[in-house]
Amino acid sequence: MSTLFLQIGIWVRNIATLFYVKEMTNDDAFAVSLISVAEIAPIFVFSFIGGTFADRWRPKRTMVWCDVLSAASILAVLFAMANGSWKAVFFATLVSAILSQFSQPAGMKLFKLHVPEHLVQKGMSVYQTLFAAFMIFGPVVGTFVYQNYGIETAIGVMGVAFLLSVVSLAFLPRDRQDEGEKQKSKVLEDFKAGVSYVWSSIILRKLGSAFIAAGLALGLIQPLGIFLITERLGKTEDYLQWFLLVNGVAMIIGGVLAMSFSSKISPQKLLAFGMTVNSLAFIAMGFSTDYWVTLGLQFISGIVFPCINIGINTMIMKNTEESFIGRVNGTLTPLFMGSMVVTMMLSGVMKNAISLVPLYVIAGLFLLVGVAVIVPLFKLKGGIQPEPEKVAVN
Structure with a gap:
């Protein structure tokens, strides 16, 4: 609520x-x-x-x-x-x-x-x-x-x-009395402990790499959607609203579907599935010159996109101790946003240099790199915590 x-x-x-x-x-x-x-x-x-x-x-x-x-x-x-x-x-x-x-x-x-x-x-x-x-x-x-x-x-x-x-x-349960009062360390020490915690976990390290790959891919094509419509499909700018509408409807459907089978698939497989389908959809959208085909690919991309967000958040939740949740989020989120902003700034220049189609292909390849990073985690079962002793050493 x-x-x-x-x-x-x-x-x-x-x-x-x-x-x-x-x-x-x-x-x-x-x-x-x-x-x-x-x-x-x-x-x-x-x-x-x-x-x-x-x-x-x-x-x-x-x-x-x-x-x-x-x-x-x-x-x-x-x-x-x-x-x-x-x-x-x-x-x-x-x-x-x-x-x-x-x-x-x-x-x-x-x-x-x-x-x-x-x-x-x-x-x-x-x-x-x-x-x-x-x-x-x-x-x-x-x-x-x-x-x-x-x-x-x-x-x-x-x-x-x-x-x-x-x-x-106000209707949430009360915070534990000791919550937020047990930390006696300095803020700078907590900073370092958070980074060390992420680095000590193979799961969180690979998840950070997937964050970067996804950020690079999405930043590359996000500003170019309007050009896909006007240049590749030969439509007016007004058609952008229908692409956004289809994407939003597909994401709602995808979220509902994810609820129905979320207990049957591990979050790392859910994440890899979402990134793989999106990568193929991006590449196909770059090559497509048919409006309805591209709209259908946009729907497919939207319906599996929740798998990416759900997989990422679930992996963080299951593989992070409660006392480190904030710092893990604070470490991984800038990786995604930073990589996305980098390619967003470069996308316009790259489009003028190599045209639209190669950019969508490159975006798809970035996502496939992210999938390759996640695949080794398929064999892991349940929530695997980072090794606290490694954090302490650092």
């Missing part, structure tokens, strides 16, 4: 901010790009910091305070906008993005604490399906609120959504 309310607030914020900034700057591309900077930059700067403190603090309390502070920041934004400073909308995005880097790993800790291990994969399937649903309905809700009520109401809806999330979190 907390995630449901947060997704409403986040999507209303994202769409309303996009429209508002375009309107206030007369479609200035640089100003619009700053919205993405405000969303992505905190992941690099605060992901590991947030993960480390999430391991030191009580998880429920951390999540509640993050939502309360996010809601409080909305009051400051509305006050600033009332006094003529429209650029304050960037502050709302930046603050909630920073606080999410503390809240998200705390939520993963609560999953680890309260969800039985045999239900973790199904729980992650439900979680992924919720995110997929908002890929379809989120833009609709955000557009409706902004076009009918304006930016102030949209920002207000975001604040109310955070407060409703706090109410939902």
Whole structure:
């Protein structure tokens, strides 16, 4: 329920901010790009910091305070906008993005604490399906609120959504009394221990490599979807919305299907399956010049994409001790985001140099490299913990 309310607030914020900034700057591309900077930059700067403190603090309390502070920041934004400073909308995005880097790993800790291990994969399937649903309905809700009520109401809806999330979190079990109080080490020591913990586990090391491969692949083609439609398929830009719609519907269906067979397949096999099918779909989409074939490939890609997210999150949950959940997330997430940003920056230049088709082939090959890294883990059964003694030595 907390995630449901947060997704409403986040999507209303994202769409309303996009429209508002375009309107206030007369479609200035640089100003619009700053919205993405405000969303992505905190992941690099605060992901590991947030993960480390999430391991030191009580998880429920951390999540509640993050939502309360996010809601409080909305009051400051509305006050600033009332006094003529429209650029304050960037502050709302930046603050909630920073606080999410503390809240998200705390939520993963609560999953680890309260969800039985045999239900973790199904729980992650439900979680992924919720995110997929908002890929379809989120833009609709955000557009409706902004076009009918304006930016102030949209920002207000975001604040109310955070407060409703706090109410939902109030029904969670209490944090253990010793949670967040047993750590006597310094923050820097916790940083080092988190990196050592990931490095000491063959599973987490390989998962980090898969993160990099997936990030390189997705970053390479994500900005080029519009060119696939206009150049390869000869359609207008309007057709992009149908590709996004098909992808969102497919992800919902994929999440539901993953729930039904999640207990019958290991998370590493689920991850490898999702990456393999996506790699082949990317390559085929690059070569296709038929609209309906490409749309079908987009559906296939979307229906197996939840397997990637579910497999990754389940592997982290099952192979990480509760006291290291935050730092493991904080270490692995920047690997994915960093590699994705690198190829996103290069994709436009590479497209002009080698054309669109080779880029989709390269993206598919990146994913296959990630699969090759994961395959040796197929023989592992159950949750295998990293060796704590290696962490201690480091």
